[in-house]
Structures are given as structure tokens and as C-alpha cells.
Amino acid sequence: MPSLKFDTVVLGAGIVGVSVAVHLQKRGRQVALVDRKQPGNETSFGNAGLIQREGVYPYAFPRDLRTLLRYARNRSTHVRYHPDAIIKTAPFLWQYWRNSHPQKHAAIATSYSTLIEHSVDEHRSLAAAAGVSALLRQTGWIKVFRTAAVQDEETRIAERWHREYGVEYEALDAAHLQRKEPDLDRTLSGGLRYPASDCVSDPNALVTAYAKYFEALGGRFFIGDADSFREGWTVDTQTGTIAASSAVVALGPWSDRVSSRLGYRLPLAVKRGYHMHYAPRAAARLNHPVLDVENGYLLAPMARGIRLTTGAEIASCDAPKTPTQLAAVEPLARTLFPLGERLDDEAWMGRRPCTPDMMPIIGPARNHRDLWFAFGHAHHGLTLGPVTGRLIAEMMMGEETLVDPQPFRVERF
The missing domain is CATH 3.50.50.60 (FAD/NAD(P)-binding domain)
Structure with missing residues (x-):
């Protein structure tokens, strides 16, 4: 050749x-x-299609005992794991846990935020040059809450991000959230909207x-x-x-x-994730990507339909699919938004490459x-x-x- x-x-x-x-x-x-x-x-x-200008703090390993015990039972909608992968990745997870200490995490954010602050501008520039600016929706995205306690905690975090890094946010009470997203579950306590982030209709x-x-x-x-x-x-x-x-x-x-x-x-590990597309029922419409904070899944309006994405699965990179998280969160997602039939023959699985x-x-x-x-x-x-x-x-x-x-x-x- x-x-x-x-x-x-x-x-x-x-x-x-x-x-x-x-x-x-x-x-x-x-x-x-x-x-x-x-x-x-x-x-x-396959991903949530978010360009996360607010993501100045990368996703940390939980450090409170209550959350760790909940994850250890391997039934959480946020995180699932393969037991053999936990053994194999134990040194990685130990370093990940150590780096997630609040002081270390804050120091990491100081560096990480320098990339994040240019993320939206660099995408918009490249999309304009490629002639596909229409694929970027400048709507922001929303975290929604089922309880006031979680909403208050997340709002305090948003206030800190705003104070430290100028991250814009909009606090939404239940009535304001309903005006933004009239087809969401009306029992939600409210939401947080991050307006400076873009979302992508087809990654x-x-x-x-x-x-x-x-x-x-x-x-x-x-x-x-x-x-x-x-x-x-x-x-x-x-x-x-x-x-x-x-x-x-x-x-x-x-x-x-x-x-x-x-x-x-190099200490590289993977967090796997899954997605599935659904048709909206009747004339229901989703205007923003929406994260159900308490249950660890996200719904995003995509060109193909409503995409349901899961949290993290700790598993070997090329192990067979185990979309149990998707099966666990689908009934919850149907209470959040009126999802219709599945549009994909099977769940898609992707792998996120992670450092400790x-x-x-x-x-x-x-x-x-x-x-x-x-x-x-x-x-x-x-x-x-x-x-x-x-x-x-x-x-x-x-x-x-x-x-x-x-x-x-x-x-x-």
C-alpha cells in the first residue's frame, strides 16, 4: 500500500x-x-448535548458516608458498577476520592475553570465557520427539584459558583418553572436555570x-x-x-x-453511560435540557426526539452493555415529562474517559x-x-x- x-x-x-x-x-x-x-x-x-459554561467544578467523587453507602448497594439511579471493575479500578477510585476533598476540588476548579470559561465561545466560533450555528441552541439548561431541601442546597452551590467564577444562574420557583416548561410535572418544587450554557440538537x-x-x-x-x-x-x-x-x-x-x-x-478510567430516544406524547414540548437532580438522569430535546441520558456506570471499557440504569430511570422520567414510545431499537452506550x-x-x-x-x-x-x-x-x-x-x-x- x-x-x-x-x-x-x-x-x-x-x-x-x-x-x-x-x-x-x-x-x-x-x-x-x-x-x-x-x-x-x-x-x-451520545451525550446530553450540553456545552456547560457553568461546569467550573468537575464532577467529584461523593465523600459523605450516607451517599457512599447508598451507592455501595448498587441500586442507585445515579451510579451503578460492575463488581469486578471496582476491584480493578480501586487505586483510581482512591485517588479520585482524595482529589474530591473540598479544598483539593476547589484548587482543581481554579485551573479547570480557565478552559470552561472559553467553551461556549470556542464552540460558537467553530460552528459559525462550519456553517452549523443552528445546531447550537442558546437556551441554557435547567436543574429541577422534587424537594425544597435539595433545591436550597443546589442554590447555595450556584451562588458560590457565581461569586467565585461569575457563573450566571436563574432561580425558578414552581410557578416560574411551569412557565418555562409547562409540560413538566407540576409537583416539582422549582428549578435552577444556567442561561450561559448552550445545548446541541444533534451532537x-x-x-x-x-x-x-x-x-x-x-x-x-x-x-x-x-x-x-x-x-x-x-x-x-x-x-x-x-x-x-x-x-x-x-x-x-x-x-x-x-x-x-x-x-x-497514565491513570485513565471510564464512566459508561446510556441513552434512549422517545417521542413526546400528544403535543408535549420540552424547551430545555432538564436534569432531575434527585434521580440522576437528564432529558434533552434532540432532533431525533427526547433523549433520556443516564448517570455513570463503573465498568470495564469494553464489557457488555448492562443498561439497568436506563430501565430504572425510565419510569421516573415518564412522571417528569410525558414520554411516548421508544424510538431506538436498543440503548446506546458510551464511555467517558476520566482521570483521578x-x-x-x-x-x-x-x-x-x-x-x-x-x-x-x-x-x-x-x-x-x-x-x-x-x-x-x-x-x-x-x-x-x-x-x-x-x-x-x-x-x-
Whole structure:
């Protein structure tokens, strides 16, 4: 097969890899984007579709004994686990728990927020360039509450985020929530709306559009297997062997398969999640993505229908599907909003790549010249894809960076 020469090969065509490829191609690099599937058809395919400007604090491990005991019974709608995965990931979970201490979590947020604050602007800029701004809905999203106690606690958190990072929020009493979302359960005590966040009507279509924009800029996409990636930065594809002078690993939950072969022992784990689409009953309408805080699921209006997404499942990356969370929350979701028939033949499952300090790995590999990492974005992959792509491109090109990249360096592990 022929050998194809490029300046950079980007492994992984999810939202992060596609964004990296776009930003490098815009800067004059000749870029090859490689994945085993078409762009946006793995983790980026199914998610809540939120670009979370309010997400300055990454999702922490619970530390109160009551919550831990509830999760330990493995019946929670928020978190489920495979027992064998708990044993395997115990060192990761221990570090995750330690980093979730309030003081450490606050210090992490100081760095993490620098990425989050640019997330919406970078998406809007890229969507405009790709001609798909209509896929971004500037409606914000809503947390809804079934009890006043939980609402008060969440409002205090929103007030702290506003005080520390300027996060906008709107407190909704029951009547105001009903005006915003007239088809929701009328027994809800109220809600919190985060107006500065955007939502996406079709995440797969968005990533596909970004990839087409990359190709319009002169970049090329190839179907290939990252397991064939070798030092010297070559990888085999259906078209031929690609050889590049630099490489970016953006394989999401499979990134450690490449990094470990190169001698890096990075603490990457996965939180799996599920979704299903439903038709709304009668003329019911959902205007915002809505999170049922007490029950740990989210409903989002999508192009295909109403998407029900679950919380986290701790399991081996490639273990068979076990959509018990989806089965558990579907009856609850039907009390929240009038869902009709299922529109998918089976539940979709995705994998969120996570680090124990809740921050992505973005930057150069410490032991290899011209090798770069961009993965580990956990729940905020869609949110942080474009800003990560810009940051990697700025570092590779020696430009002044939009944010300080030091907190995200691989050397921290």
C-alpha cells in the first residue's frame, strides 16, 4: 500500500480529535485525521448535548458516608458498577476520592475553570465557520427539584459558583418553572436555570459538520486502526500507511492503549453511560435540557426526539452493555415529562474517559518529541473539545496560548 506524508496525524475523530485537526489545519499544517469509524460515532455520538459554561467544578467523587453507602448497594439511579471493575479500578477510585476533598476540588476548579470559561465561545466560533450555528441552541439548561431541601442546597452551590467564577444562574420557583416548561410535572418544587450554557440538537451532526469543515480546509480523514500506530508516527489505514512528523493522541477512552505501548502509565478510567430516544406524547414540548437532580438522569430535546441520558456506570471499557440504569430511570422520567414510545431499537452506550484529578491531559508527551496528548475530558468532552483543539494547536505551533496549559500537563502523573 502507498505511504502518505503529512505534517501531523491525529488519532481519534471524536469532538476533541476533530477540533484538534481543524485548528492545526487552519494554521497551515497538513493534517491526517484517523479513526476506525466515521467522525463522531463513538463517545461523541451520545451525550446530553450540553456545552456547560457553568461546569467550573468537575464532577467529584461523593465523600459523605450516607451517599457512599447508598451507592455501595448498587441500586442507585445515579451510579451503578460492575463488581469486578471496582476491584480493578480501586487505586483510581482512591485517588479520585482524595482529589474530591473540598479544598483539593476547589484548587482543581481554579485551573479547570480557565478552559470552561472559553467553551461556549470556542464552540460558537467553530460552528459559525462550519456553517452549523443552528445546531447550537442558546437556551441554557435547567436543574429541577422534587424537594425544597435539595433545591436550597443546589442554590447555595450556584451562588458560590457565581461569586467565585461569575457563573450566571436563574432561580425558578414552581410557578416560574411551569412557565418555562409547562409540560413538566407540576409537583416539582422549582428549578435552577444556567442561561450561559448552550445545548446541541444533534451532537453527532455537530461533530460531523466540524469534520467536513476540516476537510474543506484541505485536511483528510482516513479509516484506520490506532493499534497499528508506531514510533516514527506512522499508522495503517484503508488507503495506505500514513507517516507524519508529529502525532496527537485523542482517542478518548482508548487513549491508554496507545500511550501504554509507548511507556506511559497514565491513570485513565471510564464512566459508561446510556441513552434512549422517545417521542413526546400528544403535543408535549420540552424547551430545555432538564436534569432531575434527585434521580440522576437528564432529558434533552434532540432532533431525533427526547433523549433520556443516564448517570455513570463503573465498568470495564469494553464489557457488555448492562443498561439497568436506563430501565430504572425510565419510569421516573415518564412522571417528569410525558414520554411516548421508544424510538431506538436498543440503548446506546458510551464511555467517558476520566482521570483521578478530574482534569484532561492536554500537552506534549514527556519522553517523545512531537507526540501530543489530548484526552481524559470525562463528562465535559463535548464542552471542551474546541478549546482543547485550539490549545493543542497553539502549543504545537509555538503561539501564545489562550489559557495556561501547565495544569493539564502529563507530568502531573
